Amino acid sequence: MTGRVLKSTGSWYEVAGEDTLQYACRVRGKLRLEGFKESNPIAVGDRVAFEAIGKEGIITEILPRDNHMLRQSVKRTGHASVLAANIDQVLILATLRQPRTSLGFIDRVLVSAESFRIPQLIVFNKKDLLNEDELRELNQLSIAYQETGTAVLLISAAHDPDLTPIKDRLQNKVTLIAGHSGVGKSTLLNRLFPQLELATGAISGYSEKGTHTTTFAEMFRLNETTFIIDTPGIKEWGLMDMDKQEISDYFPEMRELRLDCKFGSRCLHLNEPKCAILHAVETGSIAASRYQSYVSMVTGEDNRK
Numbered sequence: 001m002t003g004r005v006l007k008s009t010g011s012w013y014e015v016a017g018e019d020t021l022q023y024a025c026r027v028r029g030k031l032r033l034e035g036f037k038e039s040n041p042i043a044v045g046d047r048v049a050f051e052a053i054g055k056e057g058i059i060t061e062i063l064p065r066d067n068h069m070l071r072q073s074v075k076r077t078g079h080a081s082v083l084a085a086n087i088d089q090v091l092i093l094a095t096l097r098q099p100r101t102s103l104g105f106i107d108r109v110l111v112s113a114e115s116f117r118i119p120q121l122i123v124f125n126k127k128d129l130l131n132e133d134e135l136r137e138l139n140q141l142s143i144a145y146q147e148t149g150t151a152v153l154l155i156s157a158a159h160d161p162d163l164t165p166i167k168d169r170l171q172n173k174v175t176l177i178a179g180h181s182g183v184g185k186s187t188l189l190n191r192l193f194p195q196l197e198l199a200t201g202a203i204s205g206y207s208e209k210g211t212h213t214t215t216f217a218e219m220f221r222l223n224e225t226t227f228i229i230d231t232p233g234i235k236e237w238g239l240m241d242m243d244k245q246e247i248s249d250y251f252p253e254m255r256e257l258r259l260d261c262k263f264g265s266r267c268l269h270l271n272e273p274k275c276a277i278l279h280a281v282e283t284g285s286i287a288a289s290r291y292q293s294y295v296s297m298v299t300g301e302d303n304r305k
């Protein structure tokens with residue numbers, strides 16, 4: 001039988017079978033000995049073959065993936081953590097206050113998704129908390145991202161009477177939702193799909209950081225063709241399996257311009273002469289914030305700024 005992994009808890013995997021039933025599955029031992037460089041060789045969203053034994057099962061094969069979202073494992077150096085596999089789109093939920101989402105984080109998630117040509121949507125939440133200057137900043141950020149081809153929505157998940165624009169974008173897709181703790185992922189999902197009844201957490205008044213309410217990635221089947229993957233709050237997003245020379249390929253506003261650089265594919269767009277991307281930054285056709293994120297990725301700087 002085949003199925004799709006909905007949740008992983010230690011050595012057990014919850015799998016939705018093709019018969020619409022759910023099975024608690026373990027992994028056949030040899031699958032863990034095949035040289036995976038991933039800290040979790042089976043991810044939420046994976047399609048698997050398994051042998052059913054009552055309400056339990058043994059996973060015998062991981063079926064080929066269409067794509068996956070990787071980040072550097074926080075526990076094992078040189079290993080990747082797969083947040084989810086076989087995704088149709090990535091939704092980044094971000095906030096300017098309570099807590100503030102770093103642009104470096106947003107851009108790393110975008111780059112990771114773009115490397116697999118997974119469409120992206122940025123949703124800025126908690127607009128109701130912003131003053132005039134912050135609203136102006138938010139509008140400028142929205143324009144900058146829209147100019148790269150990324151879809152952007154501005155909402156208040158807690159107070160907007162109508163969230164149909166987001167709900168419509170989720171229909172008939174598998175959507176991974178990523179964001180820092182406290183940005184309102186659970187609040188948004190509960191508003192969109194009240195049957196989920198996800199726990200929500202408060203913001204610390206001292207640190208303005210969120211408390212973790214989701215401790216592992218989990219896929220929810222909302223109807224026959226619509227799935228949501230809720231993820232733990234993520235502080236930082238380390239890139240994996242990318243050479244420095246290829247990172248600019250995953251910035252849409254840089255992708256074509258890099259061909260005009262004097263040193264072509266060898267140009268890192270840092271301080272090389274006659275660099276088309278540096279010229280575009282100087283003239284304002286590439287946003288300075290996006291370029292700063294690019295530099296931090298190439299040089300390995302902290303992405304939480």
